[in-house]
Amino acid sequence: MKFATWNVNSVRARIETVVAWLKETQPDVACFQEIKTTDDTFPRDAFEALGYNCAVHGQKSYNGVAILSKRPLEDVRAGLPEGDGDDHARYLEAQIPTGSGMVRVASIYAPNGNPPGTDRFAYKLNWLERLKRHATELLTYEEPLLLMGDYNIIPMPEDCYDPKAWVNDALYQPESRAAYRKLLNLGLTDAFRACHAEPHRYTFWDYQAGSWQKDHGIRIDHILLSPQAADLLQGSAIDRRVRAWEKPSDHVPIWADLTL
DNA sequence: ATGCCGACAGGATGTCGA
16 A cells, blocks of 8 residues: 655645646555645545545644545544644544554644744644654554654754754754654654665755755655554655646655555 | 745735745
8 A cells, every 4th residue: 555645735725736646646545734724625525536535634724634545534533632722733643444454544744843942842842742642652552553744853964955054943953853763762664764775855845045946955754654564664755756846835745655 | 144935814914834
């Protein structure tokens, strides 16, 4: 099965691009972030016409996450635990039956957190702590699990074109990178890095300053696998070419192929 | 040091993104 994730930067503004990519890529499961719309205005019909079931955790104007699946979506849960006072739609998970068992998938849109030293940065770190605690719980299920989405974290210096350009940014703060390492240290595997050692492979290029043309990108969209999922990993890739399409998102899709 | 670009809500321009 092919599992993909993509920060689409508004699913309604991007619907033609997203549909074209789905037709071409044919993922079994697709997680979207920054859908920027509520559940009632999510373009469900366009995806159902392609044979997908949809789970949506939307929000007006900002954030919003969704999961599309060719197989049924079960045990759908919206929001991380300990969500009192958190009205951002940033997390959605579902269980999906496979031929032989079950796989669990989460669509994740971690907070940006800029600028550092503000309550926005504190919210980012707190949200990542909540994600870690929830991941710890999910790992006790000992089932194939994919935590996929926009983590808004540049894990390593080689995951950006120039670390010096990011030292003051929330995406590259030591605390942010430590939060990502803590997730890996639970026993999760970075699917892309498990398949590719080469530096400078990016999933995001800013719309500004000719970032795409100069290949000034960052790798911030990640697929994390439980041990049971990592054992089934066949390949992973970044759909870089999508950034050159007309009216692109500033992020591109990334996918992992598992023998499920 | 700052804007660059783009989506959104609303109906001008500020907020947010990363």
